[in-house]
Amino acid sequence: MPSVVVRPALLTDVLALGRLAGQLVAYHHQLDPLRFMTMPNVEEGYGRFLGSQIDNPKALVLAAVAEDGAVVGYAYATLEGRDFNALLEAHGALQDVLVDPAVRRRGIGRQLVQEVCDRLRALGAPRVVLSTATENVHAQAMFSQLGFRKTMIEMTREST
Ligand SMILES: CC(C)(COP(=O)(O)OP(=O)(O)OC[C@H]1O[C@@H](n2cnc3c(N)ncnc32)[C@H](O)[C@@H]1OP(=O)(O)O)[C@@H](O)C(=O)NCCC(=O)NCCS
Numbered sequence: 001m002p003s004v005v006v007r008p009a010l011l012t013d014v015l016a017l018g019r020l021a022g023q024l025v026a027y028h029h030q031l032d033p034l035r036f037m038t039m040p041n042v043e044e045g046y047g048r049f050l051g052s053q054i055d056n057p058k059a060l061v062l063a064a065v066a067e068d069g070a071v072v073g074y075a076y077a078t079l080e081g082r083d084f085n086a087l088l089e090a091h092g093a094l095q096d097v098l099v100d101p102a103v104r105r106r107g108i109g110r111q112l113v114q115e116v117c118d119r120l121r122a123l124g125a126p127r128v129v130l131s132t133a134t135e136n137v138h139a140q141a142m143f144s145q146l147g148f149r150k151t152m153i154e155m156t157r158e159s160t
Contacts, residue, residue: 018047092120
């Protein structure tokens with residue numbers, strides 16, 4: 001199976017990152033359009049945002065790159081301080097992970113998340129926390145495989 005390299009994202013990856021991030025937004029929005037927002041020109045805006053995080057010392061933007069140079073997945077994570085509202089000490093937060101549907105189930109998601117966790121640990125994060133949509137059982141299976149335990153359930157009610 002062709003190998004994929006996970007490396008820090010470059011500014012030249014921004015278009016590809018935006019396309020992938022747009023899929024992440026669309027996936028969540030279709031799950032529950034009231035809870036998960038979307039926005040116009042989401043790919044361009046998200047790509048620009050991820051590009052702006054490349055040099056942020058409290059953020060990680062990683063790209064999974066195929067042998068032909070195509071960016072086939074990405075992950076975005078942040079270093080967070082103590083959060084009294086969430087009863088969370090300083091920690092790493094995995095914000096995004098997505099793999100191109102054409103190359104899923106080849107271990108790339110696992111590779112991305114493991115690399116995020118290794119890098120967050122090297123930056124001093126004692127643990128990594130993430131949120132995942134209730135219905136996203138495939139992602140949950142991957143996170144469980146990688147040692148994540150279930151710790152919170154988010155609930156939403158409309159005010160109407
Ligand atoms: C979740 C996601 C990143 C997984 O990427 P991937 O490269 O396909 O994942 P991997 O090949 O590393 O799979 C890791 C494990 O996840 C589970 N898994 C992933 N996709 C699965 C599927 N379609 N059906 C069943 N289990 C699945 C399996 O346990 C798998 O291990 P196995 O192949 O040894 O059985 C990918 O499906 C994706 O991009 N989904 C849309 C975005 C998303 O949900 N992101 C997470 C938001 S919290």
